Amino acid sequence: MAKVHEVLAAGPTLSFELWPPRDEQRFARVLGELAGLRPHFVSVTYGAAGSTRDRTHDLVTDLLAASLVPVAHLCCAAHRRHELVDLVERYRREGVENILALRGDPPLNSSGALPAGELRYAVELVELVRAVGDFSVGVAAHPEGHPDSRGALEADLDRAATKLAVADYAITQFFFRVEDYLRLVEGLAARGVDKPVVPGIMPIDRVGQIARMAEMSGTTFPPRLASRLEAVRDDPDEVRRIGIDVATELAQKLQAEDVPGLHFYTMNRSASVLAVCANLGLGPT
Numbered sequence: 001m002a003k004v005h006e007v008l009a010a011g012p013t014l015s016f017e018l019w020p021p022r023d024e025q026r027f028a029r030v031l032g033e034l035a036g037l038r039p040h041f042v043s044v045t046y047g048a049a050g051s052t053r054d055r056t057h058d059l060v061t062d063l064l065a066a067s068l069v070p071v072a073h074l075c076c077a078a079h080r081r082h083e084l085v086d087l088v089e090r091y092r093r094e095g096v097e098n099i100l101a102l103r104g105d106p107p108l109n110s111s112g113a114l115p116a117g118e119l120r121y122a123v124e125l126v127e128l129v130r131a132v133g134d135f136s137v138g139v140a141a142h143p144e145g146h147p148d149s150r151g152a153l154e155a156d157l158d159r160a161a162t163k164l165a166v167a168d169y170a171i172t173q174f175f176f177r178v179e180d181y182l183r184l185v186e187g188l189a190a191r192g193v194d195k196p197v198v199p200g201i202m203p204i205d206r207v208g209q210i211a212r213m214a215e216m217s218g219t220t221f222p223p224r225l226a227s228r229l230e231a232v233r234d235d236p237d238e239v240r241r242i243g244i245d246v247a248t249e250l251a252q253k254l255q256a257e258d259v260p261g262l263h264f265y266t267m268n269r270s271a272s273v274l275a276v277c278a279n280l281g282l283g284p285t
C-alpha cells in the first residue's frame with residue numbers, strides 16, 4: 001500500500017477516477033485495461049448522502065486486494081458525524097490509507113438539493129478523517145471557482161487555500177483551459193499553499209453529457225469546442241476522436257508546466273483514456 005502524497009512526492013503520477021459499477025462484467029474488462037497502464041492510484045466516487053455507501057466501499061477494498069492503490073471518496077453532505085466516523089474507521093481497519101474528503105453534490109440527474117449534514121464544508125471532513133487515523137487526505141479544487149461562489153473567485157481561493165493547508169494534496173475538477181489551472185495554483189501559492197494540485201482531465205466521448213457536467217461543475221465549455229462537437233454530434237466515433245485530441249493536447253500543455261500528475265475522469269470507460277495515454281507515452285511500453 002502507499003499514501004498518495006508520498007507517491008506524488010516521488011514524481012509525476014498517472015491516476016484514474018472510477019464509479020462503483022452497475023454492470024460488473026463490463027467493468028471488469030475496463031478495470032483490467034486501465035490497470036494495465038499501472039496507475040499510481042485509482043479513486044472511487046461516493047454518492048453524496050450515502051447512495052453508493054456499500055458499493056464504493058466494496059470497490060475500494062477490491063482494488064486494494066488487486067494490489068492497486070485505492071483512494072476512497074467520502075462526502076460529508078447529508079451524513080451525521082458518527083456515520084462518517086464509522087465509515088472512516090472501517091477503512092482504517094481494512095488497511096485503506098487514502099481518502100478524498102468532499103462535501104458532495106446531488107446526483108447529476110436529480111433536481112433537488114441534499115439535506116444538510118452535520119458537517120457543512122469539506123475542510124471539516126479533512127479534520128474528522130485526520131482525527132480517526134493516519135490517512136493521506138486529498139480534497140477537491142475548482143480551477144474556475146466553485147459554482148456556489150458565483151464568481152467571487154478571491155473568496156473561493158481563500159477557502160480553497162484554508163482547506164488545502166490542512167489536506168495533503170488536491171485533485172481538480174475537469175477543465176479545458178490550462179490558464180484556469182495555472183491561475184488556481186498561483187492563487188494558492190500567493191496564499192502560502194504549495195501542496196500538489198493534480199489536474200483532472202475528462203476525455204469527451206458524448207456531447208450532451210459533457211455539456212451537462214460542465215454546466216453543473218462551473219467548467220467553461222469553450223464555444224469553439226462546443227460547435228466543433230455539435231457539427232459531428234451524430235457520429236460517436238468522430239466525437240470520441242475529437243475528445244482524444246483535445247485531452248491529449250491539454251495533457252501535453254499541463255506536462256510542459258511540470259504538473260504533479262494527470263488524473264483522468266474515466267466515466268468507467270477505457271477506450272479514450274487508453275488512446276490519450278498512448279499518445280502521451282504513459283503506461284508500460
Ligand code: FAD
Pocket residue numbers: 044045046047048073074075101102103104105106120121122123139140141146147148149155156159160163171172173174200
Ligand atoms: P467545499 O470545499 O466544502 O466547498 C463548497 C463550497 O463552499 C465552495 O463554494 C466553497 O468556497 C464554500 N466554502 C467552503 N468553506 C466555506 C466556509 N467556511 N464558509 C463559506 N463558504 C465556504 N461529488 C460527489 O457527490 N461524489 C464524489 O465522489 C465526488 N468526487 C469529486 C472528485 C473531485 C476530484 C472533484 C473536483 C469533485 C468531486 N465531487 C464529488 C464534486 C464535489 O462534491 C462538488 O464540487 C461539491 O459541490 C463541492 O465539494 P468540495 O469538496 O469542493 O466542497
